[in-house]
Amino acid sequence: MLTALAIEGYRSIRELVVPLAPLTVVTGANGSGKSSLYRSLRLLAAAGRDGAISALAREGGLPSTLWAGPESGAPKSGPTQGTVRKGPVALRLGFSSDSDGFGYAIDLGLPIPQGAPPTMFGRDPVIKAESLWSGPVLRPASVLTERRGAVVRVRGDDGWRILDRPLAPWESMLAEFGDPDATPELLGLRAELRDWRFYDAVRTDAAAPARQAPIGTRTPILASDGSDLAAALRTIDEQGHSPILAAAIDRALPGSRLEIDDRGGRFHLQLRQPGLLRPLEAAELSDGTLRYLVWVAALLSTRPATFLALNEPETSLHPSVVGALAELLVTASERSQLVVVSHSVALVTALEDAGATIHHLEKVAGETKLHGQGSLDAPPWSWPSR
Template sequence: MNRRLLHLTVENFRTLTRVELPLGPLTVMVGPNAAGKSNVLHVFEFLADISRSGIDASLEALGGYPEVSYRGGARSPASMRIGVQGMWTEHATESEPDSYNLSLLYRRRAHGELDEYVLSRNERFVQHPLPDGPAVIKLQRTAASVSGQEPADRQTERLTVGRMDSALHAKLALPSNAPSLTAMQTLSEHLRDIRVFDVDVRAARRPSPIGFPGLLLANDASNLADFLMELRGEDDVWEALMDDIRTVLPHIEDIEVRPVTGRGDRVTVVLKERGLRGTTRLADASFGTIRLLCLLTLFHDPHPPVMTCIEEIDHGIHPHALELLALRLREASERTQFLVTTHSPVFVDRLEPEEFVVCERDDLGRSRIPAISTERIHSIIEASEGLPLGELWFSGSVGGSAW
């Protein structure tokens, strides 16, 4: 089964007061600064954090419910909702997808002070681990209910949970062979592993420890050297990566991963550059060179997570290199989903209308995502007699401009 996410629904998460976003293999969001593009990525970070740490800890890390929820109006909204649809069980389909919905309810305490509020959660899973019909799991207040076709899913005893427990984080008291339990654990693993990739160039320049983290490129590329050492062991992958690097960085003849002198537990990257004696430390390479190296390495990852998010993919990249990045990104989206933001018309020129999402923000601070339908984008392209999509966006013809 091709596991992937199909749709995201958000209400009252920061500026995302009401967002319905289809998720294809490649989804690229464009629009002015502060339109809400980054907040969409933060939704997935929030869900991943819930699966690791639980709801209370995840909210606290972001400053609490009043900070995380929409801050327009006189007071915090009474509820916040996040929903995802997708296929993470064996018998889910695009027409009958799995779904997960989390509602956080922010209510004034009865007979309490005017500023005294109580937070609670509702959670609902609809999953298809068996062919006979969906399994439905609900968490409301301190009770959980499970219904499904498998006897292990049908509980005769009341399941008690904490008021703020999430089944993404805390395992329900179900038999270990319950299909619904396995399905929830699968979703939790997928959400926890979603990669929000934002290169920290300083961290990527440094030597990195050798170890298990090298099997997955870190979200900030801080283990770049160790990950490249892993890729060198896969000849076809390494050869394809080097071909791309030499295409966009023609002065680089080779990349070597070497042990750090006196530190057998660390490795570092050095570059062999055309016309220069010796090698160049990655620490001395330019900002754009390192970002290109990190992004191309990411696209050649043979074992990616179910989704990778990338903030401002064009940042620091020469326009001539964006064509190859767009091509490799689309190829990589056959193995994993990508959710990307950009401000580059050159990059947008390489997109299909189905991959392109316009983002805007109104005078009340609410994001409009998508701000225009795919059908409308097709009609505008047709009326323009085939002008490139990036040019139409930059001119404001499809919305999402900064002026």
């Protein structure tokens, strides 16, 4: 289980270490930094997939994602004044785990132009350092693999060994190395990061992928856009979870019954509701009903994720459905670690009553802070050196 998320130099977050529990809820006012925290998790996952550099590019590049406030010192009253930078430009992201897991951190900065050949990619960030360690805290004795500049070295039974292939500045050691003999820990962490799931782009408009009827195949993991919703729900039903599925739907939509109609291999989602002579097709469902069915498919997955993050799952839901959603989230947290970002007071309260850890973010002079966290309250954390 992840025990902490660390962020430094990202948008409104100058420095933040957030404790994580089996079910962690992040809430706060608009602009308090919830989206930045959520996106930092996505960037960490990208390091084990297509690379953090391309993920940053999709956010506008490193300059648009860096900490936007003064480099150091507490903000003073009156207009904020810029100063001459003394330290290196850095965006640092990392997480730690319990004693049975791995910790990882990545340090991104800007290239040093002196003597470098001409390039049109000079605004691309470069990876200055990476570190993978065992247990909850980065210590010299716990480091298993580290990268400084282009050089990657691995700790073995006989001490440190430098890997033969140097890395380009834009290449992550997580994405480039995966030899089960030479770097088994990197391979294991990469597999874990690729199992992280994010649901934040689920549409419910008339042309939403979740309203379509694609070719149906066994689908233990719902697509991030919900495009295979009918197949995912049918998979849950056929793999022995039919009573749980039916109960989750009845809890939010009393008396309703899910039906999946196979028409020439295309799965059509239908919902039979009390008082109606025919079931409603996916295209006819309300936004809230469709979104709730998406969360049912994601949270009752027959192949649970190690880590699952949801951004504002209460969107479009009627207040009467929030309790059913909270129950789904609590049940899912027994099989997967969850981070939920939410605006809903009702959902946050229901999850808090069920034992979830609640973090309230707030802006203090433009900087995102964890409400009530003093300088000695944050989990221990150290960044790898460049």
